[in-house]
Structures are given as C-alpha cells and as structure tokens.
Amino acid sequence: MERFSLDAAHLLAGGMVLVSFMMLYQNRILGLLNVFAAHAVVLALSVAWQAYVQSAPHLFVTAAIALILKAIIIPVALHHMVLRLGVHRDIETVGGIGPTMLMGIGLVALSMVVMLPAAAEADPIAREDLALALSVILLGLLMMVTRQNAISQIVGxxxxENGLVLAATGARGMPLVVEISVAFSVLVAFIVIGVFLFRIRERFDTIDTQALDDFREGRE
Incomplete structure (x- = not known):
C-alpha cells in the first residue's frame, strides 16, 4: 500500500510536468486556457491524494480551491476576456516552440539534479515531488519569459503558482489560513490584471508585449 501511495503521488506530480509541457507547446490562446484548466485539475487531484496519504483533511480544502478557482472560474473568465478582447489567435514565442521545448527539458533535468540530492534525507514522497514541483515552477517561469502575449504570461x-502549491503540499503543506490567503491574493491579482488588460487594449489596440515595447522605444 505504501508503494502504491508513492507511485500514485509521483504519477500525479509527473502529470503536472507533462501538462506544463503541453502548455509550452500550445500556440493558440484558447487551447492554452483549456490546457491550463487541465493543469489545475491535475493539481487538485495531486493535493487531494496528498491529503489522503498524509491524513491531512485541510488539504482537501486546498484541492477544492484549486479545482473551483483555477480549473473553473479563472479559465472561464479568461475565455470571456479573450473573446471580448478579440485576441483568440496564435501566440508569438521568443525563439519558436522547438527551442522552448528543449529549454524546458533542460530545466526539468536541472531540477532533478539539484533537488534530489538536496532532499536526500526527506520523506520519499516529498523528495521526488519537490523535484517535480521545481520543474513545474521553472516551466511556468519559462512560459512567462518566452511568450509575447500578456494573457499567456498570466497563465505562466x-x-x-501551481508548482508552489504542489511543493508546499508535498512537503507536508502550509497552514490552511496561508493557503486560503494565497488563493485570495491570486484572485485579486487576476482581477487587477484583467482591468489593466482592458485598459491596455483600449489605449494601444493590442496586448502583445513586444508591440508595447516598440511603442515605448518610439516615444523615447
């Protein structure tokens, strides 16, 4: 039973890494939002499994927050925002999809090399999950760096943040009040970002960050 618990936890955490690569591969905004919803669903399943394995009922609340907020509310709101902004088109990337995927593979390898020796004395579940969580974090950061569309950077x-939640739950979690406050902060940040996106769209008729940089350079 313990071996099954380990394998299931690692399978779910590895699933998050796989879905992160799927997000890196996406070149359509609506497709990216659908994959992000799947990312949140896998996170909710992973956290729920950790709640069961660790006998930590408060983690079920964390799983429910991830499922309701990140897998349903935010993707639906972003879908609505994309349709209103009229930007459901290809996502421009820095350097192309192929090199981005290769960089992603390198970051996952780096995560394993760095984290597994550093967490050698940790619980068996936590050790591999922390390495996989770091992979998710770095892949999210890579998406933010290589995407030129503001919405795709928000998804990154x-x-x-999903990777941070995975790391926290794998390492015996944070207090529930902290998890709820983090979820609330993400929701508030999402609302503020949405307002700024509409304002940017009204002012510049685009949300492509490269176009905004070109405009700024032209002003200078």
Missing part, C-alpha cells in the same frame, strides 16, 4: 504565472 498561475502555472508557476
């Missing part, structure tokens, strides 16, 4: 930020 939220997938990075």
């Amino acid at each position: 930020f939220m997938s990075l």
Whole structure:
C-alpha cells in the first residue's frame, strides 16, 4: 500500500510536468486556457491524494480551491476576456516552440539534479515531488519569459503558482489560513490584471508585449 501511495503521488506530480509541457507547446490562446484548466485539475487531484496519504483533511480544502478557482472560474473568465478582447489567435514565442521545448527539458533535468540530492534525507514522497514541483515552477517561469502575449504570461504565472502549491503540499503543506490567503491574493491579482488588460487594449489596440515595447522605444 505504501508503494502504491508513492507511485500514485509521483504519477500525479509527473502529470503536472507533462501538462506544463503541453502548455509550452500550445500556440493558440484558447487551447492554452483549456490546457491550463487541465493543469489545475491535475493539481487538485495531486493535493487531494496528498491529503489522503498524509491524513491531512485541510488539504482537501486546498484541492477544492484549486479545482473551483483555477480549473473553473479563472479559465472561464479568461475565455470571456479573450473573446471580448478579440485576441483568440496564435501566440508569438521568443525563439519558436522547438527551442522552448528543449529549454524546458533542460530545466526539468536541472531540477532533478539539484533537488534530489538536496532532499536526500526527506520523506520519499516529498523528495521526488519537490523535484517535480521545481520543474513545474521553472516551466511556468519559462512560459512567462518566452511568450509575447500578456494573457499567456498570466497563465505562466498561475502555472508557476501551481508548482508552489504542489511543493508546499508535498512537503507536508502550509497552514490552511496561508493557503486560503494565497488563493485570495491570486484572485485579486487576476482581477487587477484583467482591468489593466482592458485598459491596455483600449489605449494601444493590442496586448502583445513586444508591440508595447516598440511603442515605448518610439516615444523615447
């Protein structure tokens, strides 16, 4: 039974890494939002499994927050925002999809090399999950760096935060009040970002960050 618990935990955490690569591969905004919803679903399943394995009922609340907020509310709101902004098109990447995927593979390898020796004395579940969580965090950061569309950068930020939640639950979790406050902060940040996106769209008729940089350079 213990071996099954380990394998299931690692399978779910590894599933998050796989879905992170799927997000890196996406070149359509609506497709990216659908994959992010799947990312949040896998996170909710992983946290729920950790709640069962650790006998930590408060983690079920964390799983419910991830499922309701990140897998349903935020993707639906972003879908609505994309349709209103009229930007459901290809996502421009820095350097192309192929090199981005290769960099992602390198970051996962780096995570394993760094984290597994550092967490050698940790619980068996926590050790591999921390390495996989670091992979998710770095892949989210990579998405933020290589995407030129503001919405895809928001998705990268939220997938990075999913990796932080995975790391926290794998390492015996944070107090429930902290998890709820983090979820509330993400929701507030999402609302503020949405307001700024609409304002940017009204002012510049685009949310492509490269176009905004070109405009700034032209002003200078």
